Amino acid sequence: MRAEEIEDAASILAWLTALPQGTAEERETARRWAIVIAHRAALRCLPTYLDYVLSASKNDSGDEIIKAFRALIVSSCSSFFGEEDVRRSARAVNFEGEPVAPGLAAKAAAQQACAAVYALPPWLPVQRSIEFSCYPFFEQIPGRAFRYDATIIEYASDPDCYSLWPGDEEFSDFWQDRNPLLSKWHENVSPKLLDMHEGWRFWVNWYEASLYGVPFGTNMNGAIPAHYKDHQTWRDHAKLALKIALIDPADWDKGADHVNALIQRIVEQHNLAKDARALKEEIALLKERLQSVEHRSHNNPPELVDETVAAQKEVTIIWAALDEAEQELERPDPDPTVLEQIGRKLLVAAKAIGAYCASLADVVVKKVVATGAVGLTGLYLAENAESIALFAERLSQFAKSLGAP
Numbered sequence: 335m336r337a338e339e340i341e342d343a344a345s346i347l348a349w350l351t352a353l354p355q356g357t358a359e360e361r362e363t364a365r366r367w368a369i370v371i372a373h374r375a376a377l378r379c380l381p382t383y384l385d386y387v388l389s390a391s392k393n394d395s396g397d398e399i400i401k402a403f404r405a406l407i408v409s410s411c412s413s414f415f416g417e418e419d420v421r422r423s424a425r426a427v428n429f430e431g432e433p434v435a436p437g438l439a440a441k442a443a444a445q446q447a448c449a450a451v452y453a454l455p456p457w458l459p460v461q462r463s464i465e466f467s468c469y470p471f472f473e474q475i476p477g478r479a480f481r482y483d484a485t486i487i488e489y490a491s492d493p494d495c496y497s498l499w500p501g502d503e504e505f506s507d508f509w510q511d512r513n514p515l516l517s518k519w520h521e522n523v524s525p526k527l528l529d530m531h532e533g534w535r536f537w538v539n540w541y542e543a544s545l546y547g548v549p550f551g552t553n554m555n556g557a558i559p560a561h562y563k564d565h566q567t568w569r570d571h572a573k574l575a576l577k578i579a580l581i582d583p584a585d586w587d588k589g590a591d592h593v594n595a596l597i598q599r600i601v602e603q604h605n606l607a608k609d610a611r612a613l614k615e616e617i618a619l620l621k622e623r624l625q626s627v628e629h630r631s632h633n634n635p636p637e638l639v640d641e642t643v644a645a646q647k648e649v650t651i652i653w654a655a656l657d658e659a660e661q662e663l664e665r666p667d668p669d670p671t672v673l674e675q676i677g678r679k680l681l682v683a684a685k686a687i688g689a690y691c692a693s694l695a696d697v698v699v700k701k702v703v704a705t706g707a708v709g710l711t712g713l714y715l716a717e718n719a720e721s722i723a724l725f726a727e728r729l730s731q732f733a734k735s736l737g738a739p
Contacts, residue, residue, distance in 0.1 A: 335349045336488070337485040337488045338485070342477040342480075343476065345477070345480075346464060346480035347461055350368045350460065353367065362415075362416060365456045366415055369409060369460065370412050370483070371483050371484070371493070373410055373447045374494070375443060375463065375479070376406060376439075376440050376444040376447055376463065376467050378476070378498060378499065379439050379443065379469070380541065382437050382440065383402060383438060384402075385437070386435070388523065396590035396591070397590050400586070400590040400594075401441060402440055404427060405447065406440075406444045407579050408424050408427055408448050408579045409444055410494075411576050414572075414576055415451055419580055420451065420576070423580055423583075424449070428445070429442070430445065432466070436469040436470040437470065439466045439467055442466045446459045446460075447460070472508065474508070478500065478504050482500040494547065499515075524542075533591065533598065534594065536594065536601055543571070549568050550570075550575070551571075551605075552567075570604075570608055574601065577600050581597075599736075607660050607663035607664055609728075613722065614656045614657060614660065617649055618653065620718055621649050621653070645686075648683045648686045648687050651679070651683045652684070652722055655676050655680050658672075659729060668736070670738035671738055673729055674729075674730055674738040677733060680723075680726035681722075681726040681727070683722070684720075684726060685723075688716070
């Protein structure tokens with residue numbers, strides 16, 4: 335069966351079960367694609383679910399909503415379905431029964447997608463997930479979305495790297511202008527979530543990344559690419575989703591306010607580790623520039639050579655401190671005292687680099703050093719010193735939030 339033949343839930347299930355399954359590797363690949371399609375189907379009806387729950391105005395609406403988001407982020411970890419800790423997290427997601435109304439379909443569909451992560455074979459929970467996700471729609475609408483996902487898979491790509499919905503032209507016989515689910519999300523649901531508490535910001539951003547097929551943290555203010563191909567950014571996206579999916583079930587059971595506060599800490603820790611890695615790359619380039627200036631020392635006054643050697647030492651200290659910060663931040667429970675010490679060390683080194691920049695400017699003016707390399711290196715140093723100082727302050731603030739003195 336080919337992707338272009340898919341029209342409804344029954345035909346996407348037929349297409350999935352017809353995938354090659356002769357070897358263990360093929361069976362695991364078929365499972366992964368089945369869960370990816372079920373997960374994306376649940377994501378598509380999430381705005382309807384959220385609108386339904388938020389409109390009910392119940393005091394526990396946040397705790398109900400977090401159950402749906404929990405199931406969705408666990409079922410999003412398709413790169414890690416073979417790992418036992420992910421399967422444990424999926425098992426901990428309780429299935430609370432069939433949806434009693436079409437508006438409640440997303441949560442039930444996502445919970446069944448989680449069941450497919452550990453079920454052998456996965457086809458019954460996949461079938462139930464896909465069928466639940468069709469409840470809020472005319473059947474032709476999810477059918478065309480299923481065909482879109484299957485076509486991407488047939489072309490040996492990952493649907494998660496593409497927008498959640500095909501283009502509006504696919505549905506011109508159902509809506510005249512914009513997808514009403516997108517309008518419901520942007521104009522009604524996401525503002526209500528953020529009005530409830532700023533702690534829902536992560537979930538709003540995570541859902542919008544899924545909606546447009548981009549990694550978490552992508553700037554949504556600019557042009558959104560049709561297919562985002564930055565592999566390192568996608569790896570960071572997958573690592574962050576995994577960290578949240580693996581939150582202890584006891585923490586999830588404490589409700590939305592507790593979990594969202596914990597997620598804010600996880601996201602900040604993840605971003606600091608990512609920024610430490612990026613700054614290390616910048617500092618490596620800076621070391622090369624300084625070495626280039628030193629190698630040209632016969633053209634420069636002695637004062638400049640001395641300052642350059644001193645700056646190289648500070649830059650080496652900064653790189654080592656960033657490396658230490660990255661390693662500590664990658665730990666599940668980083669030591670706040672260690673992070674605070676690294677922050678202080680980076681701040682001292684950044685100030686020393688700032689002093690070097692001032693001395694460099696003084697030498698250039700007094701000795702009339704007419705070399706573009708020196709001037710550009712000074713500017714590059716100044717920019718990096720500012721970036722390092724800002725990172726050091728963020729690191730210290732994070733350490734204090736963890737209990738550092």
